Amino acid sequence: MRPDPGLRVRGEGRFADGRARRGDHHESGAALLSAMARWTTPTGSFAAHFDPHSIRNSDGSSAARRVSAEFRRAGMDYDRRRHRVSARGRRTLSFPAVYPGADDTAGPGYTGQPAVASYYDWRPSE
Template sequence: MTDPRLLAHAALEQSSVVANNAMNRERGLSGVNSYTRDLGFDPFALLSSRLPAAVSWVDVCCGSGRALLEAEARFAAELPDADVTLLGIDLVGYFQSSPRTSRLRLRTASAHDWHPAHPAHPADLVTCVHGLHYIGDKLALLTTMAGWLTPGGTLAAHFDPGSIRHRDGSSAARHVLAEFRGAGVEYDSRRHLVTARGPAAPRFPATYLGADDTAGPGYTGQPAVTSHYDW
């Protein structure tokens, strides 16, 4: 890496911008400050609509896991016989509580390194709610998450195209959005939300160089990470 600002994954995950225990702490499943509000759909309703087949939800950068814990409680109360798997991954692992049933697993892991234990069993829903702001190789993670989807499954991830930069720091947003269009991936600029339906396979002709944790606030107003690539 030629630019000293650009951090590799291990150094980035030690940054106070990334390894914080405040991100996604209070966001629940539904209500004013919730996944339903931020995503524009109710994850519980989406999963319920795919029953009675087995359904699964993977939430990357799940924070405290509050939304998953509330989904676990709703399934236990309303659909106790449903075959549901809920999985949350978070770098910090500062979870609100432990799972109450075997339906839910909460894992402390790097989003860069984690992979499903059973890749032959893909997910009906994959979410990353305001988590990509803190990821280094955002494009690789988007590609990976899309690859976890079942046919007809849903990927929903908040994303800022302006956080993708060329080596010299200039915006690469135009390249990213063009690749989205070519892969059938949708981007809602009002919600800052990437959505895709499985099977989806976005591919980006770019080489990751590293991330800058000194870029300042993103569209949320909180400090965020810019990701730099050669295209």
């Protein structure tokens, strides 16, 4: 289900069909990955579990390749088998996208637990 493009980015919102969305923690998830990569000391290391298939384009298609490309651009590694993104030293990770919302009925993620699909409108690369 694609989110309503008129949704607010922060706070509670609703999809076009009336279902509630809880976007703050998912917007914060992408923001947190970016912040953690910046917070790492020059000699430190960073690792986080992450499923790029939970990131969707605004049309509902997978944005996993695009997300993986952003990781590579920032000098980060992604282990597809372990669903782990990692880097040594400080990194600058940015997702050139606008976050219109998320679908909390996306079904189970790679762990089998309930998952949320986050939708993004990607801006052209600069």
